[in-house]
Amino acid sequence: MRVQLAKRLLDRQIVDVEGRLVGRVDDIGFAVDDEGYPYVDCLLTGQGALGERIGGRVGRLLVAVADRFTDDPPVPPLRVPLSQVAGVDSAVRLRCRAADLPPSPVESWLRRHVIARIPGSNRASG
Amino acid sequence: MRKLLAVTLGVLSAVGGFVDIGDLVAASQAGALFGMAHAWVLLVGVVGICAYAEMAGRIAAVSGRAVFDLVRERLGPRVALLNLVASWLVTVVTLAAELGGVALALHLATGLSHLLWVPLAALAVWLVLWRMRFELMERIFGLAGLALLVFAVALVALPTDWSELGRGAWQVGAAGHGWPLYWFVAVALFASTVSPYEVFFFSSGGVEERWSAADLAHARSNVLIGFPVGGFLALSLIAVATVAYHPSGASLGTLEEVARPVATALGGAGLAAAVLAFFAVTFGAALETGLSAAYAAAQYFGWQWGKRVSPREAARFHSVLLVGLLLGVVMLMTTVDPVRLTEYMLVLSAVVLPLTYLPILVVANDRGYLGDRVNGWWTNLLGAVFLLLIVAASVAAIPLAVMTGMGR
Numbered sequence: 001m002r003v004q005l006a007k008r009l010l011d012r013q014i015v016d017v018e019g020r021l022v023g024r025v026d027d028i029g030f031a032v033d034d035e036g037y038p039y040v041d042c043l044l045t046g047q048g049a050l051g052e053r054i055g056g057r058v059g060r061l062l063v064a065v066a067d068r069f070t071d072d073p074p075v076p077p078l079r080v081p082l083s084q085v086a087g088v089d090s091a092v093r094l095r096c097r098a099a100d101l102p103p104s105p106v107e108s109w110l111r112r113h114v115i116a117r118i119p120g121s122n123r124a125s126g
Numbered sequence: 127m128r129k130l131l132a133v134t135l136g137v138l139s140a141v142g143g144f145v146d147i148g149d150l151v152a153a154s155q156a157g158a159l160f161g162m163a164h165a166w167v168l169l170v171g172v173v174g175i176c177a178y179a180e181m182a183g184r185i186a187a188v189s190g191r192a193v194f195d196l197v198r199e200r201l202g203p204r205v206a207l208l209n210l211v212a213s214w215l216v217t218v219v220t221l222a223a224e225l226g227g228v229a230l231a232l233h234l235a236t237g238l239s240h241l242l243w244v245p246l247a248a249l250a251v252w253l254v255l256w257r258m259r260f261e262l263m264e265r266i267f268g269l270a271g272l273a274l275l276v277f278a279v280a281l282v283a284l285p286t287d288w289s290e291l292g293r294g295a296w297q298v299g300a301a302g303h304g305w306p307l308y309w310f311v312a313v314a315l316f317a318s319t320v321s322p323y324e325v326f327f328f329s330s331g332g333v334e335e336r337w338s339a340a341d342l343a344h345a346r347s348n349v350l351i352g353f354p355v356g357g358f359l360a361l362s363l364i365a366v367a368t369v370a371y372h373p374s375g376a377s378l379g380t381l382e383e384v385a386r387p388v389a390t391a392l393g394g395a396g397l398a399a400a401v402l403a404f405f406a407v408t409f410g411a412a413l414e415t416g417l418s419a420a421y422a423a424a425q426y427f428g429w430q431w432g433k434r435v436s437p438r439e440a441a442r443f444h445s446v447l448l449v450g451l452l453l454g455v456v457m458l459m460t461t462v463d464p465v466r467l468t469e470y471m472l473v474l475s476a477v478v479l480p481l482t483y484l485p486i487l488v489v490a491n492d493r494g495y496l497g498d499r500v501n502g503w504w505t506n507l508l509g510a511v512f513l514l515l516i517v518a519a520s521v522a523a524i525p526l527a528v529m530t531g532m533g534r
Contacts, residue, residue, distance in 0.1 A: 012199060024427065054204055090191050115441040115444050
């Protein structure tokens with residue numbers, strides 16, 4: 001797949017096979033093959049990855065906020081292997097379901113400690 | 127009726143933007159001080175917001191991407207974060223003002239202190255956002271906002287000199303209050319007609335309603351009916367204030383004074399309708415701003431958002447929503463004047479307006495998103511001219527605010 005990484009991939013919304021929103025392409029993970037050529041290995045998503053990419057005081061603040069709302073910081077970024085990517089249009093479309101990927105720690109934390117405690121949190125209002 | 131129900135998203139977006147609590151007072155003030163001399167600002171603002179809401183709606187229908195999606199993609203994470211922080215703050219302060227407005231409307235209706243009503247208003251807003259179906263919410267509050275038509279009715283009942291009113295709209299003058307103040311009011315009115323949260327809400331609403339390319343005509347009629355209706359309501363506020371207050375040169379500053387001419391013209395029933403309208407538009411605007419703030423944050427970070435999924439599946443979205451509402455209540459409980467606060471924020475929001483509208487214009491020309499439904503040349507011309515106006519307003523906002531001491 002030949003794409004202009006920065007223009008076509010970075011900052012795009014990642015959508016799973018059912019249309020659920022997984023995250024944004026906050027960074028791109030590279031690996032080096034046997035012959036020494038770098039290649040795109042996975043897409044990284046998560047507030048921590050974004051914070052590291054932005055850098056500086058603002059970036060550190062983003063990382064710190066993410067770490068505050070998890071049980072065991074630091075939060076690792078979610079790695080989406082390139083093999084799971086079905087295609088790229090206005091969003092990055094995955095072959096798999098969001099449920100098959102590891103859940104976002106911040107989402108799980110807020111769900112457990114805040115949202116799930118409120119009556120009616122199980123039903124979509126539509 | 128079916129036609130009207132189909133365009134309630136546009137009506138609610140516009141009502142929340144044009145005739146929310148800040149504008150109820152600001153538009154009436156403009157009428158009292160300058161007569162109809164600001165009518166053209168509303169007209170220009172409505173044309174511009176129509177052009178951009180149409181683009182945003184088209185992008186949402188064809189690609190399923192809402193406005194803050196585009197902001198992050200086009201401006202990169204840093205500049206988009208600046209826009210997010212600024213827009214989020216402006217929107218949450220506006221939300222606080224709207225909650226204050228709901229409380230003021232209830233105060234007018236019951237006589238009980240408005241601070242008493244603030245927590246209840248916030249709870250009611252939150253319950254609607256937590257439980258009510260998006261379409262139902264949009265219909266109830268879009269239609270209820272039309273109660274503001276009572277101002278247009280009052281205009282007919284008042285001894286209105288229509289030709290004088292029309293002449294006032296053509297002969298733009300500072301009416302002895304000085305041009306800096308005239309332009310300050312113009313920029314504030316303009317910024318409120320093009321508040322970013324309108325396009326956040328409108329495009330996200332399109333995604334919530336699962337618009338597809340087949341709904342393009344539906345999206346367009348929402349824009350072309352909804353926003354002009356909002357503009358008409360705002361215009362009738364200015365006109366009523368012009369007739370009632372401009373001749374004597376009286377100024378006005380409270381919601382009660384805004385409603386008084388309606389009570390004079392139509393009696394108790396008119397007053398009741400005006401108070402109901404105040405309640406409906408401020409409540410609708412509270413829903414719109416509350417959702418918009420959370421939409422913007424969720425779309426920047428790529429979180430699951432919206433009312434289609436259960437709150438536990440969009441825990442971060444609903445947490446941000448909750449934080450915004452609580453922050454609004456806390457702000458009001460410091461007894462700060464919410465209307466005054468929105469005026470400050472409106473000026474600041476004018477400064478970051480281009481950061482929202484430029485990405486829409488860029489993406490509306492991107493075939494990767496829209497295929498052959500990209501902008502035609504005239505939409506681009508309109509968009510570009512309007513973007514220049516937005517930039518001019520954003521450059522002029524702070525100097526004018528300083529020169530006029532925030533319009534005092």
